Amino acid sequence: MDSVRSVYTTPSSLTYCDLPWIIQHREDRCTLCGRCTAVCPVNAIYLTYRRQRVPKLDVLKKKRGNEYRHFVGIRQHTSIAKKCIGCGMCSSVCPNEAIGPVPNTNEHRTVFHQNQKGEAWKRGGRRNKSGATILDRIAFDRISMLTDPALDAGRHEFSLNTILGRVLPPEEFLRRKSAGEWIPPTREIFPFIIGSMSFGALSPNMWLGLLQGVAYCNEVLGIPVVMATGEGGCPPWVLKSPFLKYIILQIASGYFGWDEIIRAIPEMQCDPAAIEIKYGQGAKPGDGGLLMWFKVSKLIARLRGVPEGVDLPSPPVHQTLYSIEESVMKMIQTLSMAFGFRVPVYPKISGSTSSKAVLNNLVRNPYAGGLLIDGIDGGTGAAYNVSMDATGHPIASNLRECYLDLVAQGRQNEIPLFAAGGIGKNGNVTQNGMALIMLGASGVHMGKYIMQACAGCLGNEKGRCNVCNIGICPKGITSQNPKLYRRLDPDDVAQRVADVFMAIRTEMKKIMAPLGRSQSLPIGMSDALGIDDADVADRLNIKYIC
């Protein structure tokens, strides 16, 4: 036995079975082609030569000895920086199914050491809390079958769109119409919206694929899908194209990309769908956007007007923010004016107990075109782990409270509420979205689901992948490295966008038809909802069912 002092160990020394993902490698199948080691985004595995001693005992000759066998194999690094992220790219390239990561079912040690050199853990992805969400558990239980002829999801006509933009009370609408006064702009859009993911966070191919898909949905399928840019502007060719009308431009606290946008206004062929002012996001409430230096490529640097290769942390608040009133007044009004009062402008905030305060302020602001609330399950390109996992408010009760607050004031038709944060987290995108709509949302924004469904994002809530922040996305979705993003064909992404929205459209009808709804989106139809938890039912003001 070695003495204790000769064993090489430090506080952060780990073995491969301490890691969240353990590489299983079958030597008998491996052809040593090297593809797995070449593709691994974090260099977690390496090819190595090993020597194995084989004791040899010749009984007849009464001789003892050893033989040594040499073999070549794949091994796993155990340092924190190179720990396996479980993306599984090695298995996807292996010709012989010889390698793949398996989740460590025991607790793993890395969580205690993710702060090397005093750097708190930053990552991309989502809130790593797996299991069915509250939204997943909501059932649509008010079925019109015998009480009235059920609708036919396949044959009847359905009106599925929603309204984005400030809606006047009917009396005021009529008064202004007679007087020839300004009527706030509204947009008729599909209630499932591709949520804000910036041009810096997503690769150019991903962005192009999404936009192609959105254009196809609008122009060929007749589904008026819109997508939101995150902070960071919009490519100039899009700003000057007729596709801008499918785009919600976001302005956030870093104001990145807005020089380009403002300069492009005179050359715009059409107005954007809307302007989103980001005050907060569900993944990292109270924290500004973060584009880490890995992803600030030449193109991104040019778009954002910054040097290449520097971290771009946006401030947590807007520079103009002195008070809600001042901020809302200044920003909403300024942006409305910039686009000639023809474009709805609305704020995006993170779910929080203060959402109602913001909402009530917006109700009194005649220019506010809606409110987007992003719940704790929202995803992001980069954030501190603690922000992502533990900061924020779940969307269901937050949205519901805000909606009921509007109902109490009789203003529920005026400020459309949009909800985000974990919609489709477990794949049930239409069910989750419709549940929120019936709780009072006018529509939902989804980001992670789109990345997973339309581009094959490998991330999950069990810590898989989650490296969107450092530009090494193995699928090329969130990387600015051409070697990586070339893996993603924009045409394929566009095809998947069309697939996804066609399927959502069908599922919406399959939910609405049994409820007897076809003429309008069932916003606030809470009598159709039930959940198998009395406390949640009580909180959301819906039925308890069991």
Add this chain to the structure above:
Amino acid sequence: MCRLALKSSDTPFSPYEVLQAMEAMQEGYDGSGLGLLMRGVQFTDFNYEKDKQVILSGIAHTEEALSRLNGLMEARGFIQKYDHEFKVHPEMIEASDRFKYIVRVYKKPEGMSEADLEESLMQTRLFLRKDGEDHGGDLTVFSFWSDVVMIKEVGWPLAVGDALSLNDNRIMARVVMAQGRQNTNYGINLYACHPFFIQGISTMTNGENTAFVPIKEWLEGKNIPGYTGYQSDSEVFTHILHYVIKKLKLPLQVYKHVITPLKSEELNNHPQGDFLQGLRVACRRLIIDGPNAVIGTLPDETSMLVMDAKKMRPATVGGKPGTWAIASEMCGVMAMVPDRDPAFDFQPMREHTVIIPPDRKELLIWTQFDPFTLPQAA
């Protein structure tokens, strides 16, 4: 499902005729109650003058409620001119707590503007209703308005008519609308029975309004007096009609545009498309959903019929100059106006509003694709 029947005629007729038409339509229908509304009322025992008098309709369930009612009306300064006594056969009535069916004529208060009077009449009705609810439901009030009589009761419609001797011609009317069901989907509540009434406007519906809760929440949020009750999902149709005509002061044509707006691609080609698109957005919480035929009447004896956008609850209108009928079944129309030419019967489609105007000379059929004049849309 609810049987619906409406008859409108130049000469007053017995409401029993409409009940007989409902009997003709009995197949496939629930017969759990009767809701009846009469306009153009004529009493044999009293010379009713609609310009000078208003009528209170309801039920006093106990003697104490009746005497309380007398006191309350007196205290509010209403002078009773006539008390209609139905020849009641209590043994034919399912319910036992019916002390008196109230159809009482009061002198119309003088010296008030039209708007104040309308407000006062409705507030009185709401006050009496509240008073009844505060006393364990011993007083039910259906309407308090000029030239409107309402009766609501549990039981087979024709049997209710017999029990109240409606065939004795002591009470007749030029417009009668009747509905044959209590709200058996939920608990029986007389207030849940169609037709519904607010400030002279009344509608009845068959079918389920699946968009009920969001519409109800929106109407309640307007804090408009009288937008209460909602024991039935169909009551919102009446209040939407009231809101469109009385609050928004829009013409009757617009009602259909509010409850079942045209699609965007249709409005893009409509002469008032821009206005109607804006109206659809502003009134989107009032879009109804569900299989419904809505039959309504207005104070000037106009009758109307509209369908839901899927036309899943058909209704028929037919008749001849001077007499018209609307019913949820063709045989109902046949029973009410047998001597008409059935070839001219009309079954409205999703875009139609059928109007029987007060002169009853011919049907008006509006479609939503028609242009109309409206200053706001100019």
